[in-house]
Amino acid sequence: MNPQIIAQLIVIGFTFFMLLNSAAILVYMERKVAAFVQQRYGPYLVGPKGLLQPLADIIKLIMKEELRPKSADAFLFYLAPIISAAAAFSAFAVVPWGADTDFSTLARLLFLDKLFGFKGLEHPIHLAVADVNVGLLVIFSITAMGVYGIVLAGWSSNSKYSLLGALRASAQMISYEISYGLSFAAVIMLAGSLSLGTIVDAQAGYWFGFIPKWYVFIQPLGFLIFLTAGVAETNRAPFDFPEAEQELVAGYHTEYSSMSFAMFFLAEYVNMVTVSAVATDLFLGGWHGPFPLPDGFGWIWFLLKVLALLFFYIWMRWTLPRYRYDQLMEFGWKWLLPAAVLNLLVSAYVALRVNGW
Amino acid sequence: MLPEPTLNSYLMLSAVLFAIGTAGVFLRRNIITILLSVEVMLNAVNLTFVAVDRFRGQVDGQIIVFFVITVAAAEAAVGLAIVIALFRHKEMLTPDAFTSLKW
Amino acid sequence: MDALLFWILAAGAVTASVLVIGQRNPMRSVLLLIVSFVALAGLYVLLGSPFAAVIQIIIYTGAIMVLFLFVVMLLNVPTEEIPIGRAARLLGGAAPRRFGAVISAVLALELFWAIGRMTVLNMPGGDVKPTEVHDIGVRLFRDYAFAFEATSVLILVAMVGAVILARKEPR
Numbered sequence: 267m268n269p270q271i272i273a274q275l276i277v278i279g280f281t282f283f284m285l286l287n288s289a290a291i292l293v294y295m296e297r298k299v300a301a302f303v304q305q306r307y308g309p310y311l312v313g314p315k316g317l318l319q320p321l322a323d324i325i326k327l328i329m330k331e332e333l334r335p336k337s338a339d340a341f342l343f344y345l346a347p348i349i350s351a352a353a354a355f356s357a358f359a360v361v362p363w364g365a366d367t368d369f370s371t372l373a374r375l376l377f378l379d380k381l382f383g384f385k386g387l388e389h390p391i392h393l394a395v396a397d398v399n400v401g402l403l404v405i406f407s408i409t410a411m412g413v414y415g416i417v418l419a420g421w422s423s424n425s426k427y428s429l430l431g432a433l434r435a436s437a438q439m440i441s442y443e444i445s446y447g448l449s450f451a452a453v454i455m456l457a458g459s460l461s462l463g464t465i466v467d468a469q470a471g472y473w474f475g476f477i478p479k480w481y482v483f484i485q486p487l488g489f490l491i492f493l494t495a496g497v498a499e500t501n502r503a504p505f506d507f508p509e510a511e512q513e514l515v516a517g518y519h520t521e522y523s524s525m526s527f528a529m530f531f532l533a534e535y536v537n538m539v540t541v542s543a544v545a546t547d548l549f550l551g552g553w554h555g556p557f558p559l560p561d562g563f564g565w566i567w568f569l570l571k572v573l574a575l576l577f578f579y580i581w582m583r584w585t586l587p588r589y590r591y592d593q594l595m596e597f598g599w600k601w602l603l604p605a606a607v608l609n610l611l612v613s614a615y616v617a618l619r620v621n622g623w
Numbered sequence: 624m625l626p627e628p629t630l631n632s633y634l635m636l637s638a639v640l641f642a643i644g645t646a647g648v649f650l651r652r653n654i655i656t657i658l659l660s661v662e663v664m665l666n667a668v669n670l671t672f673v674a675v676d677r678f679r680g681q682v683d684g685q686i687i688v689f690f691v692i693t694v695a696a697a698e699a700a701v702g703l704a705i706v707i708a709l710f711r712h713k714e715m716l717t718p719d720a721f722t723s724l725k726w
Numbered sequence: 727m728d729a730l731l732f733w734i735l736a737a738g739a740v741t742a743s744v745l746v747i748g749q750r751n752p753m754r755s756v757l758l759l760i761v762s763f764v765a766l767a768g769l770y771v772l773l774g775s776p777f778a779a780v781i782q783i784i785i786y787t788g789a790i791m792v793l794f795l796f797v798v799m800l801l802n803v804p805t806e807e808i809p810i811g812r813a814a815r816l817l818g819g820a821a822p823r824r825f826g827a828v829i830s831a832v833l834a835l836e837l838f839w840a841i842g843r844m845t846v847l848n849m850p851g852g853d854v855k856p857t858e859v860h861d862i863g864v865r866l867f868r869d870y871a872f873a874f875e876a877t878s879v880l881i882l883v884a885m886v887g888a889v890i891l892a893r894k895e896p897r
Contacts, residue, residue: 342757399856403780410788414760417792421753421799429799440792460859625729630847633773636736638841640743642834647747649826655752655794655803659759662790663743666766669782677773678849682862685778686870692785693877697884699790703797704891710801711894 273369273387278395285358289535290320296580303584330524335424342422347522347529350415354536357408360401361543362463364393364553364565371563392463393565401462402454405544406447409499413439415533419522434591435508439499441598446495448606449488452613453481453548462544466552480551487609489549491602493575496541498598500534503583507591542575543568550575633674640667652717654709658702665695728854731772739765752803756794763787774854777862 294309294317301308309316334343370386372378398404413436420432457465471479482489498505522530546552550571553564589597640663647660669688676684706716713720742762749755763786770779797803866874 398776400776400780400859403777403784407780407783407788410784413788413792414795417795417799421795433796433799436792436796440789443788458860625733627729628732628849630849631841631844632732632736633769634841634844635838636740636769638834638837639740642830642837643740643743643747645833646827646830649830650823651747653752653803655798656747656749656755659752659755659794660747662759662786663746663762666763666786669778670766670769673770673773673775673778676775677854678847680850682857682865685775685857685862686866688775688778689781689866690870690873690877692781693881696785696790697881699793700884700888701891703793704888706797707801707892716801716803 269387270389270391273391277391277393281358281363281395282355285355285536285539288539289532290324292535292538292576292580293320293323295576296583299577299580300584303581324528327524327528332524332526337424339422339424342418344526346415346419346422347526347533348415349418350412350533351529351536353408353412353415354533354540357405357412357540358536358543359395360398360404360462361540361547362392362394362397362466362552363543363568366390366392366463394463397461397463399459399461402450402460402465402544402548405540406443409446409537410440410443412533412537415530419530423522431508435501438501438505438508438591438594438598441595442495442498442505442602445491445598445602445606446499448603448610449491449495450544450548452485452488452610455610455613455617456481456484462547462552466547466554469551470554476556478551478554478556480549480554482549482551485549485609485613487605488613489545491606491609492545492549493541493578494602495598495606496545497579497582498594500537500541502534502538502579504586504588505594506583507588507594538576538579539572542572542579545575546571630674630678634671637667637671637674640664640670652719654706654716654718655703657718658699658706662695662699665691728772732769735765735768735772738762739769752798753795756791756798759794760787760791763791771856772854774856776856777859 297319298308298316309319312318312322334340368387368390373386416432416439417436420429420435423429453465454460457468459465459468469478469480473479477483497503501509546568551567552571553568555564555567555570559566644660644662644664644667647663648657651657651660669691672684672688672691676682709721710716739762742758742765746755746758746762749758763782767779767782767787770776770782
């Protein structure tokens with residue numbers, strides 16, 4: 267078979283594999299960071315420094331009994347977590363995590379040229395599952411589809427409180443989608459393309475020789491709006507009222523147990539990773555670092571930035587109190603949306619002036 | 624091998640979907656399903672626009688699709704608001720229940 | 727490969743649409759319609775319009791269908807169709823339905839006849855080059871600027887109207 271196709275398939279498999287691992291890493295990271303924020307140790311018994319804790323969690327979840335309320339619609343009940351998880355994974359398909367590469371450095375490092383005569387590919391391939399030319403809108407659309415997982419979960423549980431919790435969660439998600447979209451509309455204007463690879467490449471280079479040309483420096487408000495809307499989209503941190511309702515009444519995944527519950531939480535963590543990855547690509551320069559690394563290692567910068575954003579996510583969750591639902595909706599519509607519109611208008615004006623009327 | 628789709632196949636598919644939507648509007652007695660059938664019809668029309676667009680190599684069709692989708696959104700919003708108001712009045716969603724304006 | 731995808735997506739869209747109008751449970755109708763929309767979005771991608779496909783998914787399946795789902799769930803729309811009274815039996819009885827079925831069949835036959843009489847027009851061959859969003863943007867904001875502004879007024883009117891129509895009467 268064509269080595270290009272094999273390389274692309276390996277990239278796809280690797281991306282999927284790393285997404286699954288990232289969920290496990292996030293489980294561990296969340297518990298450890300939460301513990302240190304709360305001045306305690308967190309998991310330290312299972313494995314060295316508690317590193318095997320996610321494995322223990324997964325085994326526990328698999329061993330639990332799978333329950334289903336009798337009057338719940340069986341098909342929809344099992345479909346809902348699948349939709350959530352599938353949407354979460356699919357959204358990452360258009361996110362590139364490294365520069366276009368032809369694997370020549372990797373081949374040299376792993377001695378593949380001596381062992382197999384493989385000196386690198388003929389044409390460089392994108393390090394993404396599918397870097398389409400409307401990539402950013404694809405992410406937006408798949409995030410919109412993720413709402414269905416929650417809505418169907420609430421409905422099929424056949425319980426008043428689950429339904430209301432699910433409707434609230436989905437109303438929250440679609441309210442914050444608008445600010446989410448407007449904040450990256452400004453970035454699209456600056457970069458001139460909807461494809462994430464092109465947007466990252468537009469952020470290469472430096473001003474004055476040492477300040478990287480990342481969009482976070484031109485669009486600080488846009489970055490903050492994007493992160494806030496992203497946090498609200500993933501139902502995390504201060505905006506997790508529909509989830510934390512479990513403490514008060516009942517959330518949309520009360521009736522779920524074992525693997526279905528695990529799918530919901532997998533979906534949540536993968537959504538977090540996707541939002542952080544997209545924020546890195548859009549605002550933080552993706553795989554371009556403060557100082558350039560040898561060719562083919564840009565993904566290390568990407569990884570570091572995504573980890574920093576994930577740490578910020580977890581830190582926010584355990585530091586800030588959560589918003590009440592009406593405060594949350596008021597904030598989304600009355601404060602965040604006008605701010606996003608203002609950001610877009612000012613960016614458009616400045617972009618026009620800079621390029622000459 | 625399967626035959627390549629021609630413009631005629633796309634138009635035929637669009638006609639089939641439109642006919643299905645029309646049948647839904649005529650035959651169903653639940654207001655929400657009638658609204659859904661109207662959406663099916665609008666989608667059939669969108670498919671025609673995009674197919675002819677590809678045939679002629681222009682982008683106007685896609686822009687019209689954009690407007691059709693937006694108008695469908697507005698129509699769905701108002702239609703559903705009316706449905707809610709009606710349901711609040713009569714607890715029924717069959718169009719036959721709302722005949723007070725008939726002679 | 728493209729041909730196979732076309733037939734699969736077309737079959738999916740038609741099957742889902744037939745099931746939409748055939749289902750008794752409106753919840754299932756809405757979900758099947760979402761399946762139909764996604765199949766159509768796939769067809770748009772095959773026709774080289776990724777922008778139309780993505781717009782369809784964002785607005786149609788992501789917003790309009792969520793609205794339908796909300797209404798179906800909140801109103802707990804009943805599954806059975808119950809005729810009431812004499813007038814309804816007149817309107818909803820067998821004769822009007824037969825009439826409606828005949829009309830739709832006549833429409834379908836007319837359309838098939840008309841399209842069947844067309845000369846076979848082949849799509850331009852070769853690789854489908856997806857349309858650049860830049861071109862769409864230029865056409866939209868230059869030639870169709872008036873329609874764009876009118877649509878935004880329309881959406882505003884629809885929003886205000888929907889809020890007023892669905893409001894509870896102050897007692």
